[in-house]
Amino acid sequence: MKVIIAIDSFKGSISSSEGGAAIAEGIKRVYPDAETVVLPLADGGEGTVEALVSGSSGQLRTASVTGPLGEPVDAIYGIMGDGETAVIEVAAACGLPLVSPERRNPTLTTTRGVGELILDAMERGCRSFVIGLGGSATNDAGIGMLQALGYRFVDDSGHEVGEGGGALARIAQIDASGTRPELTSCTFRVACDVDNPLYGPDGAAYIFAPQKGADAAMVEALDQGLRQYARAAEAHLGHDIAGIPGAGAAGGLGAALVGFLRAELLSGAELVLDSLGIEAQLADAQFVITGEGRLDGQTSRGKAPLGVARLASRHGLPVIALAGSVGSEASALNSQGVSALFPILSGPMTLEAAMDPKATAAHLQGTAEQLFRLIQATAGASS
Known part of the structure; x- marks a missing residue:
């Protein structure tokens, strides 16, 4: 049996x-x-790294990265048994529990640590990535992650806009000339179980920012920033990313992953099951x-x-x-x-x-x- x-x-x-x-x-x-x-199981959120690492006889890694408020945090991610696939939960680098309630402010928090985890895995030979969205303290539309990977976001004067959701409204142009060349050979599959667009009444700011510390005025400002980011991204990429289902996930990180890293957004459960190869195991069960x-x-x-x-x-x-x-x-x-x-x-x-x-x-x-x-x-x- x-x-x-x-x-x-x-x-x-x-x-x-x-x-x-x-x-x-x-x-x-x-x-x-x-x-x-x-076969350890997860739905793309908490526990995804553990499930995919233990289910594939992989290994856990710890990297010191930039936390959501710029302070260093020790973030754990996984490398699956094939030695080529990294598994990252964004909450490990920019999760809400990393910010005490009185300091929560999505105009300031950054996803830079997520990009630093990607870099660490790339340096260890990984070119395939499984990323679990959810639980972030951020609303920066992923610019922190992209900045870590070499993208520059500049204002009308050519100065870098800084980090956090508050920087989005200042973006006039996006410069990709300094990005890591290895990115072109990387593939990203992203566990995402929400279909929110980037901005608007159902977007990242209005739906998710209040739980991250935003008041009503801050929500409105963040939403306007997301709109400006979307315009700059469309000018840079040549196509719209704001309306992609899931673009608003993790404070807009979904939009950055799809638009700039060519990621595929998938159901979290299906992504984990596929990565573990469960269907092959079912054949003779x-x-x-x-x-x-x-x-x-x-x-x-x-x-x-x-x-x-x-x-x-x-x-x-x-x-x-x-x-x-x-x-x-x-x-x-x-x-x-x-x-x-x-x-x-x-x-x-x-x-x-x-x-x-x-x-x-x-x-x-x-x-x-x-x-x-x-x-x-x-x-x-x-x-």
Whole structure:
């Protein structure tokens, strides 16, 4: 028997790898000779580096880069097992948690550290990049990242505009003459699960900047800056990038990645699953187990477990989904490739007790064991 185990992390409790290992142990208590393949899972946000690095036997790297307010931070990124693909979560270099609430100001925060991570990976031979957007403290439309890579953004007098979202309104021209030549041989795939344009009522400033510290006046100024940036970018590139679905992701970083680095924006879950090569593993499997901390209506709208279920359904495989809790809306997953879903808790308990890592591992292990005892009994009865 071969079982593919691909669960997302149980946020605040255990990682995807730890949860997968617990499930595998439960299965082996019933089928000691079973082949259990644990594929760490993520949706492009937090945990993506860990999932892709551990799932490909890669390595983690730490680099000192420019943080969102210009102060150095130690950012972790990954290099996958092929030695050529770097995995970067932008939040590691410019994430909101790196800025204390009283200092949050998207007119000042920069994505320069993201560009510095790209440079570090390039110097180590990487030419393929997987980048997870989300959780940024920035609204600079990626100019900080591009500045680190050699782009210059200048005003009407030919002076550099500086950094942060407040610099966007001063951009008159973009100079790419100093960019790193290696960029032409690099490919970028970006996990992006929002479709917001760069500016306007649904754009980066109005939708995301308030949570990053912007008041109403600042939001309006940032939006005007994004419009000016879009005009300068169109003049430089020869085409519009502002209306691309996802351009407004991570404070406009999506627009910079697509426009200047020719990136492909993809569903986070699908990107991670493709990078791990999960479909090839499904070819000779008998069961698939997926899940996350809570299965609910959001899961059925495109989160990582749904991606697993859709792939497995192409191969006609039964899919079991496990979760700490299961919302009533989760039943929609049964028509989307999930054969059955189960909560792992054995009885009433406090949230703190339920989220204890040891308890979560034990509940995953125990639930998997009981499910496969049922599978074993059913197989014996039908033989």
